[in-house]
Amino acid sequence: MVRFKNRYVLCEVVSEDPRCRQCIEDRAVGLAVRDAIGRVHGDYGLACCSISFTVKYLNAYTGTVLLRCRKDSYRLLCSALPFVRQLESRNQRYPCFLNTLHVGGTIRTCQKFLIQYNRRQLLMLLQNCTNEEERRCIQKSLLSCSLTEEQTQSGDEEDDDGTETD
Numbered sequence: 001m002v003r004f005k006n007r008y009v010l011c012e013v014v015s016e017d018p019r020c021r022q023c024i025e026d027r028a029v030g031l032a033v034r035d036a037i038g039r040v041h042g043d044y045g046l047a048c049c050s051i052s053f054t055v056k057y058l059n060a061y062t063g064t065v066l067l068r069c070r071k072d073s074y075r076l077l078c079s080a081l082p083f084v085r086q087l088e089s090r091n092q093r094y095p096c097f098l099n100t101l102h103v104g105g106t107i108r109t110c111q112k113f114l115i116q117y118n119r120r121q122l123l124m125l126l127q128n129c130t131n132e133e134e135r136r137c138i139q140k141s142l143l144s145c146s147l148t149e150e151q152t153q154s155g156d157e158e159d160d161d162g163t164e165t166d
Helices: 018-025 026-049 071-083 107-127 132-143 157-159
Strands: 006-014 054-059 064-070 086-089 093-094 099-102
Touching: 006 071, 018 064, 018 093, 026 054, 026 071, 026 086, 026 107, 064 071, 071 099, 093 099, 099 107, 107 132
Parallel strands: none
Antiparallel strands: 006 064, 006 099, 054 064, 086 093
């Protein structure tokens, strides 16, 4: 068995219209990123990045995307992400861009970062509250930010430790 080291790139989809995030699919994100890599780095960059490139997680409501690629080519991926200007889903184009939040070696480190990032965002919202009801709702959300350990299935274990079998 050979261990292939991967990098996980945590991004958020930023768009002017928040409703367009709900229509985005992981296949559309993958195609847009591959297209951007091909435009920026040509065939060489596309071949390097597409060996192990996958969209591991997409939350359409929060706009969070987790991309996986080989450790050797994660810089090519990160340098091409600013060139994603639109996502196409169901024959409609949605203008948006991908904001890179974190690059980690495991999914778990990206989860921990995302919890801290969301907690900071909620604290900023708490400072901008106008009434007491909004303040209580945000405080409740802040208290619910925690990472709980769950039993993973045998299929998910290969993704968490970064190993693949050939």
